[in-house]
Amino acid sequence: MDEVVGIGLLVEQSPRTHGAQRYTYLNPNDERRASGCKIGLSILNSDLASLGADYLHLDAFCSQHHLLVESLQNQLAQDPFFDMHMMVSRPEQWVKPTAVAGANQYTFHLEATENPAALIKDIRENGMKVGLAIKPGTTVEYLAPWAHQIDMALVMTVEAGFGGQKFMEDMMPKVHWLRTQFPSLDIEVDGGVDPDTIHKCAEAGANVIVSGSVIMSEDPRSVINLLRNVCLEAAQKRSLDRWNHKESSVSAYEI
Numbered sequence: 001m002d003e004v005v006g007i008g009l010l011v012e013q014s015p016r017t018h019g020a021q022r023y024t025y026l027n028p029n030d031e032r033r034a035s036g037c038k039i040g041l042s043i044l045n046s047d048l049a050s051l052g053a054d055y056l057h058l059d060a061f062c063s064q065h066h067l068l069v070e071s072l073q074n075q076l077a078q079d080p081f082f083d084m085h086m087m088v089s090r091p092e093q094w095v096k097p098t099a100v101a102g103a104n105q106y107t108f109h110l111e112a113t114e115n116p117a118a119l120i121k122d123i124r125e126n127g128m129k130v131g132l133a134i135k136p137g138t139t140v141e142y143l144a145p146w147a148h149q150i151d152m153a154l155v156m157t158v159e160a161g162f163g164g165q166k167f168m169e170d171m172m173p174k175v176h177w178l179r180t181q182f183p184s185l186d187i188e189v190d191g192g193v194d195p196d197t198i199h200k201c202a203e204a205g206a207n208v209i210v211s212g213s214v215i216m217s218e219d220p221r222s223v224i225n226l227l228r229n230v231c232l233e234a235a236q237k238r239s240l241d242r243w244n245h246k247e248s249s250v251s252a253y254e255i
């Protein structure tokens, strides 16, 4: 995660029309993606015609998810960044088809595998980034040994299963602990994140935000902007705090 936070991934008007709204996504290589805060849209129960976000978070429960990736790629104006949230047993079995379909990141649940190291290696060898998720009942220390080998940690803020659930604020200490231990790790939160709960996530240190139902139920663009702004402000404050802390440590040393 960058220390200097710029504008997140922009949602722009596209020449192609998808239903009533027109959106496009920044290419993963676009330099404007290089910011510390990202807002993802969960499409578990979304109207695909009105998507608009920095990246797409696809919730996968079954064997058909890679077909969805292929189909979305054909429909969207530019290549979105696909973060696959694999809520499946034996996530090992879907790495190759998911990669072939064009997914960018494979986020699996630590609880679902007996050999995280082999799975991480396989995901990388198949050209995808690695996301590692933990369910609400899993302690964050269980994830820590893998933190240096992954691109993103996902702290679930609802029980995995369906959209529209209540945000679990008691997961925030996990996010805070991870942010403290791993200052540059991308930390995603998923479940019940909306304009009322985003402040908790951002203050705890999450910089990759998934939101599903609330984005789809209101004006996607303004909700996404609000989530992003709260997230950026918190990241900037963290940067400043770290800087001030460094400055005061230097002068204390000099004295």
Ligand SMILES: O=C(CO)[C@H](O)[C@H](O)COP(=O)(O)O
Pocket: 042, 044, 057, 059, 085, 158, 159, 160, 161, 162, 163, 164, 165, 190, 191, 192, 193, 210, 211, 212, 213, 214
């Ligand atoms: O992984 C998920 C549920 O298991 C979804 O990504 C999550 O629920 C997002 O939807 P919402 O913002 O509606 O809670």
Ligand SMILES: [Fe+2]
Pocket: 042, 057, 058, 059, 085, 190, 210
């Ligand atoms: Fe999800």
